[in-house]
Amino acid sequence: MDLETGTRRCFSCGFEMAEEDAHCPNCLCSLHEETQEEWECGGILQPISLWVKDDGSWEILQKCSLCGELAATPRAPRDNPLKLLQLAARPLADPPFPLERIGEMTRLMGGSGSTEGYYDEP
Template sequence: MRKREAMVMSRQQQQYIHTTHESFICSHCGRAVTPTANGTSNRNHCPYCLYSRHMDIRPGDRRSGCRGLMEPIGIWVQRNKEWSIIHRCTACGFIRTNRIAGDDDENTLLRLAAHPLSALPFPMRLGQESTV
């Protein structure tokens, strides 16, 4: 498919695009989540616990039948230095990234980013030089 064709959506595809500008209760932490903050075009995760819900097949279409909780499992730092949350569906295993929002809890984001350092796959020996 050529680049121009990939950018043009059919009318049928456009009818499924859904932006979320409404409040909701987070299915994971139970907190009330208000509409989007600065820097986001739609709300797709809880700003407190960073969980999401598996709603889309393609971003914004709301066509997924799964509806499982999307657990935040990591942070992806894009080339432009923007952070995205990596989510994995707890029901079906689907993985998707979502841009962070301006009101996301900074401590929760930092804990998520630092988590791999607390679960190293090898023993860490402080004070010893590497033999490599």
């Protein structure tokens, strides 16, 4: 917090944040001020993933770079869309199984579910 100009800068990227922002709208990081055991941490909470709640609203999941604790912060309307896309697409870009064999794998494991719903409801 800059007392002279009344602005606050993001500790991670230096973006000028508004007073009411819970996280930086540019890099989606925030400062880990207090852990769940009410210790002061001071690490930077970095965004790792997105979570869609039951009512359709989003929360950004963050992980502290210092203590590793997870936190959730609601998505703000001015959040950087490219960062949000990156967070959402990262698991798809790096899947743990070959995507062209996902149906075969599921059948081998005796599970149900299929990818056929994209074109029409099976």
